[in-house]
Amino acid sequence: MADSVITLSDVAAAAGVSLSTASKALNGTDRISEATREHVRVTADRLGFRHNALARSFARGRSQTIGVLTHRASNPFTRVVLATAATELGAKEQAILLYDARMGDRDVTESILQLRARRIDGVIVIGTSTSFRTPSLTGRFDVPVINAFTVSEDPQDTTITADDFAIGRLAITHLLSSGRRRIAHITAEPHDMAAQRRAEGAAEILADAGLEWAAPVRFGRWREEWGEQAAAELLAQVPDVDAIFCGSDAIGRGIERVVRSTGRQVPGDIALIGVDNWESLMHDQRGTRHLTTIDVGLEEIGRRVANQLLEADLEPGTQYVEPHVVIADTA
Amino acid sequence: MADSVITLSDVAAAAGVSLSTASKALNGTDRISEATREHVRVTADRLGFRHNALARSFARGRSQTIGVLTHRASNPFTRVVLATAATELGAKEQAILLYDARMGDRDVTESILQLRARRIDGVIVIGTSTSFRTPSLTGRFDVPVINAFTVSEDPQDTTITADDFAIGRLAITHLLSSGRRRIAHITAEPHDMAAQRRAEGAAEILADAGLEWAAPVRFGRWREEWGEQAAAELLAQVPDVDAIFCGSDAIGRGIERVVRSTGRQVPGDIALIGVDNWESLMHDQRGTRHLTTIDVGLEEIGRRVANQLLEADLEPGTQYVEPHVVIADTA
Secondary structure (H helix, E strand, C coil): CCCCCCCCCHHHHHHHHCHHHHHHHHHHHCCCCCHHHHHHHHHHHHHEEEEEEEHHHHCCCCCCEEEEEECCCCHHHHHHHHHHHHHHHHHHCCCCEECCCCCCHHHHHHHHHHHHHHHCCCEEEEECCCCCEECHHHHHHHCCCCEEECCECCCCCCCCECCHHHHHHHHHHHHEEECCEEEEECCCCCCCCHHHHHHHHHHHHHHCCCCCCCCCCCCCCHHHHHHHHHHHCCCCCCCCCCCCEEECCHHHHHHHHHHHHHCCCCCCCCCEECCCCCHHHHHHHHHCCCCCEEEEECHHHHHHHHHHHHHCCCCCCCEEEEEECCCCCCC | CCCCCHHHHHHHHHHHCCCCHHHHHHHCCCCCCCHHHHHHHHHHHHHCCCHHHHHHHHHHHCCCCCEECCCCCCCCHHHHHHHHHHHHHHHCCCEEHHHHHHCCCHHHHHHHHHHCCHHHHHHHEECCCCCEEECCCCCCCCEEEEECCCCCCCCCCEEECCCCHHHHHHHHHHHHHHHCEEEEECCCCCCCCCHHHHHHHHHHHHHHHHCCCCCCEEEEECCHHHHHHHHHHHHHHHHCCCEEEECCCHHHHHHHHHHCCCCCCCCCCCCCEEEHHHHHHHHHHHHCCCCCEEECHHHHHHHHHHHHHCCCCCCCCHHHHHHHHEEECCC
16 A cells, blocks of 8 residues: 655654744745755655645646647547657646547637636647648637647747648758659649648759659659559659659558569669658657658657747747658668 | 636626525535526526636545556557547546656656645556566555556556457458468567467467468567568468468568569468558558558557546456457458
8 A cells, every 4th residue: 555645744743843834944935044944845855745736736726737639639640749748748747638629619619618617727739730721729718829730720829830841852852862863752632731832842952953853743642552553653654763752651651562563673773752750650769660751840849839838928920840851771 | 819717706796696606506515496506507607607627626635637657658559548548538627647757666756746746536557568567556556546558567457458369369360261271470579478479369269270380480570671581581481371470560561572572462372461550550540551450459448548547446457458450451
């Protein structure tokens, strides 16, 4: 059985002072000698005394709890941001209260009432992508709100998110650095903002190098089977392509299977680079590496939203985290 | 700007009753007429009044907060359990306070003091695997403790976890059902309990069918590159193998690449089944499917630990969640 909770009375008794003196010593609310204060503090530490944080936060009208709204907590990207933010907040004694799929008007109104009743100190809104704009929730709360991995309809909302333009630039920069010149791009839906911005960033770096795409960009789906289909078409039309920027690692896995099935070597004949660092989502730190990829910075987003929310003032506007290349076998 | 918090005084004024009557009506603590109670309730609902949950939980000595200890919150499996449990708890107005990597003796002692100070109502301990036993923490808390996705050193600890034996049985049952008879197994370290139990469950089903492994089980690493290496050796020694049970999806991806590189068809010549449902960890519900796999039930574990912890009494001992086959292209 665990031992019982140490109370302020226990500390006072062990230190040989009155309850009132013990309270003053630990709360710093009145004049007592520094020697007495130190004696009580040392005694409290020795006994393992902790203030009742619940009572203290009640007195302050704060809960040390952050509300978290997610579009879909089962989304793999959301989980990374959520787990990282929760870890960062926990290290600072901040709890989270998670409301999943409460982004609709009616649900948000209900959530706001419940969160107010808990006297939460702030709100983190976690999206699932940078593929589309999401309604702003900032004005609906009377505590600070910060957005993570999303694109808010209100550009003044404090938002920390992935930089798709930089992702596209980085992918092509990496392929050019290994001497590739006939580069193609296979990616997701043409109306998807993340796919668009990655393609734009990539095209800018190509243009800077005096190059063009080796074939028109193939827009399709965020799917492994789309990678297979598009790669088969591409290789039939442009057999001498020497690199493919894959819009995601899933698309890249499908592309790789088709490229190899034609007898081509990867990366010898065709280099492949994806986006998402899928393998790190699966493999933990003992991770194997196979597909060269761009990590969009989800963990960094989680850390930064947690830390900025605990700061005094949030800066309005969007902050982008820097993507980075994860080099493996394919490029 | 958001509107201000509705207080009990606002409700009393709007309902035309005294503050005391409003309080009695909403707290059910004294005799007032049912008509008055109903009138006050309707008024409170109309205004969007919510009790101050922080004050109520303080009065009850409860925090509506669950402590969560993780070995490593950045582990992909941990993230699934964590996100699912947090979602389930949030739906019931329970916050979580996450302490990552606080499993060591010294850190646990400190965490216990901090969690007590928050008056947490219970603890969830989330592991990273069923590969090894972990020290029991149950006796160190004076609130209910439940373990998720781990193997506790104390079999009496309430633990909800994956069933590796059933995973092995299910994989072979699926391969046999499609007529495979010359089945091999490539998996992780021989001392890894999850790898061992999966191999044992698989061997039992083979024996029931009057069969043996087509080649000795190859133990190695949880890595894609180990899948490649082991598959190359296997195919050189036993070229007529017609199915491979892959210890994980990562191993399976490496195996598939080598099998296809020899000109064999998947699943025509060789069927492949993995474990982990890696693609669901990456793809969300719009998921593509490529590798046939066993889902070990991480989301079910997350849901169940949350719900059982909120129940009155925890049953001692280990509960296993049922794995299920996710059929895709390779078996």
